[in-house]
Amino acid sequence: QSALTQPPSASGSPGQSVTISCTGTSSDVGGYNYVSWYQQHPGKAPKLMISEVSKRPSGVPDRFSGSKSGNMASLTVSGLQPEDEADYYCCSYAGSNSWVFGGGTKLTVL
Amino acid sequence: EVQLVESGGGLVQPGGSLRLSCAASGFTFSYHWMTWVRQAPGKGLEWVASINQDGSGNYFVDSVRGRFTISRDNAKNSLYLQMNSLRAEDTAVYYCARHVTYDYADWGQGSLVTVSS
Numbered sequence: 001q002s003a004l005t006q007p008p009s010a011s012g013s014p015g016q017s018v019t020i021s022c023t024g025t026s027s028d029v030g031g032y033n034y035v036s037w038y039q040q041h042p043g044k045a046p047k048l049m050i051s052e053v054s055k056r057p058s059g060v061p062d063r064f065s066g067s068k069s070g071n072m073a074s075l076t077v078s079g080l081q082p083e084d085e086a087d088y089y090c091c092s093y094a095g096s097n098s099w100v101f102g103g104g105t106k107l108t109v110l
Numbered sequence: 111e112v113q114l115v116e117s118g119g120g121l122v123q124p125g126g127s128l129r130l131s132c133a134a135s136g137f138t139f140s141y142h143w144m145t146w147v148r149q150a151p152g153k154g155l156e157w158v159a160s161i162n163q164d165g166s167g168n169y170f171v172d173s174v175r176g177r178f179t180i181s182r183d184n185a186k187n188s189l190y191l192q193m194n195s196l197r198a199e200d201t202a203v204y205y206c207a208r209h210v211t212y213d214y215a216d217w218g219q220g221s222l223v224t225v226s227s
Contacts, residue, residue: 032212046155048214051211052212099160099212
């Protein structure tokens with residue numbers, strides 16, 4: 001049950017694109033198509049942004065997209081906007097009814 | 111509108127116990143797995159425990175197994191987390207979350223648990 005690996009920080013200017021990686025193992029990210037991404041603003045509860053690797057829940061802007069290759073998943077935010085500045089966490093199903101989160105990435109909009 | 115409201119947090123001494131509750135509304139509670147996720151101050155999210163729809167299956171992260179119990183009352187649309195033998199490292203905001211498939215579609219606002227003498 002080791003945490004997934006995310007870069008501590010990422011940044012981009014308004015309008016640019018930024019990609020956040022999430023690296024796991026064949027026991028979690030690589031083994032299942034059940035990677036999700038959550039956005040968390042300071043002092044707020046997390047919000048689901050991407051489910052099942054690449055599905056966008058209703059209401060999530062299409063600027064947010066997800067993908068996976070092997071043991072690494074990625075979240076891309078295109079056309080960065082100031083309100084996208086937040087912490088982002090990946091999460092993967094890890095088998096045997098357990099889940100594991102990444103350490104989180106602080107996204108700064110310059 | 112889905113609502114999840116946690117309660118029961120507070121200050122407790124090491125070795126003590128605390129019971130968190132999560133009141134659910136706006137969806138058919140008995141249809142969904144439910145989960146507790148915690149976040150230590152200034153740290154990331156950590157999956158703590160999950161329970162299936164009828165409560166017959168419950169699952170825990172290694173660090174709390176044997177100390178924490180997760181349960182639910184579908185008649186009361188409520189989720190619980192009984193926390194025993196609390197340690198300083200259990201200090202965190204505890205969120206309840208509703209599963210949709212394998213994801214956490216909805217979250218409560220969180221309840222702060224502080225373990226300190």
